[in-house]
Amino acid sequence: MTVPEQDAAVSAPQVVSSFLEQRKEQIAQRWADTPLFRSVFTVSRDEAVEACKAVVEALSEVAVSGRLEDVGSPGFAPVRDQLGRMTQTRARTGSTASQIADEVAGLRVPVVDLLREEFTDPTAPPAQEAVLALTMLLGTLRLVVMETALDANAELIERQRQQLLEVATPVIKLWEGTVAVPLIGTLDSARSQVVMESLLEAIVDQRARYAILDITGVPTVDSLVAQHLMKTVAAARLMGAECIVSGIRPAIAQTIVQLGIDLGSVLTRSSLSDALAYALGKQGIEVSRAHANESIR
Amino acid sequence: MQPSGQVSATSLPIGSDADLAWVRQHVRQCAAGLGFGLVQQTKLVTAASELARNTLVHGGGGRVEITPLDNGRSRGLRMSFIDEGPGIRDLELAMTDGYTSGGGLGLGLSGAKRLVHEFSVDTEPGRGTTVTAVAWVAQVPASRPGV
Ligand SMILES: Nc1ncnc2c1ncn2[C@@H]1O[C@H](COP(=O)(O)OP(=O)(O)OP(=O)(O)O)[C@@H](O)[C@H]1O
Ligand SMILES: [Mg+2]
Numbered sequence: 001m002t003v004p005e006q007d008a009a010v011s012a013p014q015v016v017s018s019f020l021e022q023r024k025e026q027i028a029q030r031w032a033d034t035p036l037f038r039s040v041f042t043v044s045r046d047e048a049v050e051a052c053k054a055v056v057e058a059l060s061e062v063a064v065s066g067r068l069e070d071v072g073s074p075g076f077a078p079v080r081d082q083l084g085r086m087t088q089t090r091a092r093t094g095s096t097a098s099q100i101a102d103e104v105a106g107l108r109v110p111v112v113d114l115l116r117e118e119f120t121d122p123t124a125p126p127a128q129e130a131v132l133a134l135t136m137l138l139g140t141l142r143l144v145v146m147e148t149a150l151d152a153n154a155e156l157i158e159r160q161r162q163q164l165l166e167v168a169t170p171v172i173k174l175w176e177g178t179v180a181v182p183l184i185g186t187l188d189s190a191r192s193q194v195v196m197e198s199l200l201e202a203i204v205d206q207r208a209r210y211a212i213l214d215i216t217g218v219p220t221v222d223s224l225v226a227q228h229l230m231k232t233v234a235a236a237r238l239m240g241a242e243c244i245v246s247g248i249r250p251a252i253a254q255t256i257v258q259l260g261i262d263l264g265s266v267l268t269r270s271s272l273s274d275a276l277a278y279a280l281g282k283q284g285i286e287v288s289r290a291h292a293n294e295s296i297r
Numbered sequence: 298m299q300p301s302g303q304v305s306a307t308s309l310p311i312g313s314d315a316d317l318a319w320v321r322q323h324v325r326q327c328a329a330g331l332g333f334g335l336v337q338q339t340k341l342v343t344a345a346s347e348l349a350r351n352t353l354v355h356g357g358g359g360r361v362e363i364t365p366l367d368n369g370r371s372r373g374l375r376m377s378f379i380d381e382g383p384g385i386r387d388l389e390l391a392m393t394d395g396y397t398s399g400g401g402l403g404l405g406l407s408g409a410k411r412l413v414h415e416f417s418v419d420t421e422p423g424r425g426t427t428v429t430a431v432a433w434v435a436q437v438p439a440s441r442p443g444v
Contacts, residue, residue, distance in 0.1 A: 186321075188314045220321055220339070222346040223404040251339040259343060259408035260394050 012129040016137065017063035019115055019130070020056050028052035030110040036103035039093070040086045051086075054079050059137055068136045071143045084148040097149045104142045108135065169195045171202035178210040178279045179203065180272065184217035192228035196235060203241045210279035211236045214272045216247030226261045233266050242267065242282075246275035304330045304365040304374075311349050311378070312358045320349045320361055324376065331365055331372045332434050341374065341432055344412040347405035348378040348428050354399070356380025356426055366431065373414075373433040381425035388418055 020027065031037055032048040041048035061075030062068065090100050115134055119127035169191065172180050179202045181195060195213075203211055213232065218225065233243040246269045248256070256263065269275040280287060304327045309320055324345040328338040345361070352359045359380030366373035385391045392410070397403035406428070410416040415431035 186318050188318075190314075219325075220342050220346050222343050222350070223402045223408060224346075224350060227402050251336045254336055255339045255343045255412065258340065258411045259347075260404045260411065261402065261408070 011066070012126075012133040013063045013066050013068055013137075015126070015130045016115070016133045017060045019118060019134075020060035020063060023114055023118075024053055024056045024060075026114060027056050027111050030114070031055070031107055034103070034106050034110065036086070036090075036100075036106060040089045051082060054082060055141070059141065062140070063133070063137055068133060069140055071140060071147060073140070076141075076144050080144070080148060083145050084152055087145060087149040088152050091149065091152065097146060097153070100149055101142055101146055104145045105138075107141075108138045111138070169198050171198050173202075173206055173208075174212070174276055175280060175283075175285070177206070177208050177283060178212070178276065179206055179208045180212035180214060180276070182214045182217060182272070185219075187218055187225045187228055189224070189228070192225075192232070196228075196232045199232060200235055200239055203236060203239045208241050210282065211241045211243045212272065212275045212279065213243060213245045214247045214275070215245060215252075216249070216272070218247075221248075221252050221256055221261075223259060223261060226256065226259075226263070230263075230266060242279075244269055244275040244278060246270065246272045306362070306364040308360055308362045310358075310360050311352045311380075313353075317346065317349050317353065321346050324363065324374075327363055327365065327374055328432075331374055333374070333432070334435065337432065337435060340412040341376075344409040344430055344432075345376055347409040348376070348430065351405050351428070352378045352380045352382075352426075356382030358382075359425075366433075368433075371433045371436055373431055375429065375431045377427055377429045379425070379427045384422040384424055384426055385418070385420040386422050388420060392418075 028049045029052075031052040032041075032045055037048040037052055041051060058075050058079040061078075062070075062073045063075075065073060065075055067073045067075075087097075087100050090103070091097075095103075112131055112134060115130060116122040116127065119130075121127065169181060169183070172182070174180050179199070181199055183195065185191075187195070199211055199213075202208065213229065215221065215229070221229075229245060233245070236243040244267045245263070248268055248270070267278075269278055277287065307323065309323060310316055311320065321342050325338055325342045328341045333341065349361055352361070356378075357380060359378065359382070362375075362377045362379065364375045364377075366375055390396050391398075392407050393403070394407045395403040406418075409428075409430060413430040413432045415429075417429050418426065419429070420426040
């Protein structure tokens with residue numbers, strides 16, 4: 001290929017675009033050996049080469065549109081999914097977003113070297129301009145990759161949040177007729193709703209007469225959390241179960257009182273085992289040592 | 298992470314439930330770093346939770362400025378919750394135990410005031426609300442067992 005060096009009418013982006021188009025195969029061969037592609041396409045090198053070609057084509061598209069610095073350039077659209085999958089693969093093996101960005105930056109040298117070879121005088125202004133345009137374009141590619149990485153992260157976080165909502169509220173059957181929920185972490189409105197629903201469901205399923213809400217793992221009880229607890233207790237009561245709140249730590253007890261929250265209508269016990277002993281006692285079940293006949297209460 | 302004892306002034310956004318969780322966590326860390334005991338930490342975090350939620354729910358979002366204090370005799374923490382929301386028309390009413398304009402318990406403002414040492418509200422209808430709470434590390438006399 002001969003780049004028309006004298007032809008001032010051909011802009012640097014156009015030079016870059018036709019270079020990318022015509023040298024697609026060579027660029028792809030070189031990129032396929034860079035850490036970014038090599039570590040994603042571990043099974044087949046041909047696959048890596050194909051993936052590289054798709055990226056080169058996209059870059060050529062973007063260059064021809066002249067929007068070298070536009071992350072939203074439509075030319076990137078065909079490779080966004082592929083780039084997203086690649087960053088996800090890297091992320092899964094423990095790479096951070098900035099490591100991935102560094103790997104994308106590593107694509108620059110091989111392709112810039114190839115571009116320089118196109119010019120008889122690589123130090124002349126047209127060559128410099130073309131290199132600058134290509135460098136800009138690869139900088140934009142880096143941003144696009146970062147963007148897909150962040151999108152993937154946001155999705156992952158949302159998914160984990162949803163999972164937490166479900167995972168963090170197991171209702172445990174402690175005894176015939178007695179269920180317990182060990183609450184852990186922040187009790188925001190969404191989680192309180194889930195807790196209430198699963199507890200009421202368990203009360204019905206297990207025909208529970210006693211339900212224990214253990215808040216040992218809840219770091220802060222403010223007026224909203226207290227309100228959620230009281231609502232849950234009231235709802236359980238309507239289902240015919242008596243609710244016991246256990247695990248109120250001394251610091252939290254003092255804070256609740258000073259805040260002005262009246263938990264007087266709520267049955268409380270200091271620990272989960274005290275709450276269980278209470279529930280068992282109410283059902284006429286006494287726990288005692290096999291020999292010493294010494295009740296735990 | 299800050300090394301304990303080294304607490305710097307920070308401003309945190311309040312725009313979502315997740316932000317509230319972060320504010321609580323940050324206040325707890327600062328309070329621990331300044332030498333607040335467990336009960337005082339819990340009170341500070343709870344007050345922060347109330348006031349930050351008011352900023353979010355009633356003020357439409359805003360920010361909190363958390364500043365470590367040192368008056369020579371004691372260390373303390375100042376938290377200013379700032380929003381540019383509707384403001385509070387009748388502050389005395391809002392500060393009454395049990396008063397709520399929504400479905401709350403109406404204990405956030407009045408309760409938070411009881412949990413800290415200094416408390417002030419600067420509000421103007423239509424302009425916004427700034428609630429400032431200050432607490433000082435309790436100076437417990439060294440030898441008084443059983444108190
Ligand atoms: N930042 C604010 N901007 C505007 N109005 C506020 C603000 N903070 C409090 N208020 C008003 O003061 C009232 C009392 O606040 P308070 O926190 O005591 O109760 P609440 O938020 O309604 O319920 P909760 O007990 O759940 O906190 C609120 O209902 C609201 O009308
Ligand atoms: Mg409130």
